Amino acid sequence: MDTLKLSRFFMSLTTCQHALHAIDARKYHFNPADLIQLCREFNTRSLFMVAFQRLVDKKLYEITEADVLKMGNTVFIAIAQLRDVLEEHRHIVATEPPMIAKHVEDCNNPVRCAQDWYAIWWNGMGRFLLDGRCTLTFEEAFKCFEGLQFGQMAEGCKSAMLQLVKDSDAFLHGRLYVKEVATRLVNTLIMEDNEEI
Ligand SMILES: [Zn+2]
Numbered sequence: 001m002d003t004l005k006l007s008r009f010f011m012s013l014t015t016c017q018h019a020l021h022a023i024d025a026r027k028y029h030f031n032p033a034d035l036i037q038l039c040r041e042f043n044t045r046s047l048f049m050v051a052f053q054r055l056v057d058k059k060l061y062e063i064t065e066a067d068v069l070k071m072g073n074t075v076f077i078a079i080a081q082l083r084d085v086l087e088e089h090r091h092i093v094a095t096e097p098p099m100i101a102k103h104v105e106d107c108n109n110p111v112r113c114a115q116d117w118y119a120i121w122w123n124g125m126g127r128f129l130l131d132g133r134c135t136l137t138f139e140e141a142f143k144c145f146e147g148l149q150f151g152q153m154a155e156g157c158k159s160a161m162l163q164l165v166k167d168s169d170a171f172l173h174g175r176l177y178v179k180e181v182a183t184r185l186v187n188t189l190i191m192e193d194n195e196e197i
Contacts, residue, residue, distance in 0.1 A: 020044055027051070032058075033067035036075055045186050052182040055079050056086070074189065078181055086174045093138070093170045094129035097121035104156030116151035117161060124148050138171040 020042065027035060027050055035051035038044070055063065055071070056079055068076045097118050103110040128141035136144070142165060150158045 033070040037070040089174045094126045107154035113153045116153045
């Protein structure tokens with residue numbers, strides 16, 4: 001970062017690009033708020049998405065006043081609003097088990113099979129996704145969920161439903177929304193991209 005500031009002092013584009021490449025290679029070592037500030041100051045978009053995603057993944061109380069000053073109010077408000085939307089989406093996924101559209105032929109008791117599926121979803125995915133003390137990602141929650149006992153569900157119904165959940169990527173909507181907001185912010189806040197970076 002110091003090299004970057006020096007490059008601006010000496011108006012050197014090459015040094016600036018070199019410094020940005022060096023930061024890009026070690027981007028996970030930097031505070032994401034610093035990276036957002038850097039993107040805004042040096043008109044580069046390349047680090048914005050990664051830094052923004054890392055900020056969205058943080059708890060709001062982990063973001064300090066100094067971080068807010070660095071990233072700016074617009075970015076901070078967008079993060080706070082996004083976290084609300086993502087939390088709502090997580091609740092919907094946790095509390096709305098996918099329906100069993102069709103039971104396999106050797107499912108002896110479809111009613112009982114469905115009841116067990118819903119109960120295990122509630123007690124499994126519901127608990128894993130909504131546990132405030134230990135928030136798991138969807139992938140982590142699913143991994144724990146598929147290891148549970150599925151009561152009297154027919155083996156074929158259970159496998160089909162687990163595959164359905166695995167393929168559905170229930171959090172995809174959330175991830176796309178984060179990308180959409182980040183793109184809007186980049187287009188609004190960073191007028192000129194340094195194309196050569
Ligand atoms: Zn069944």
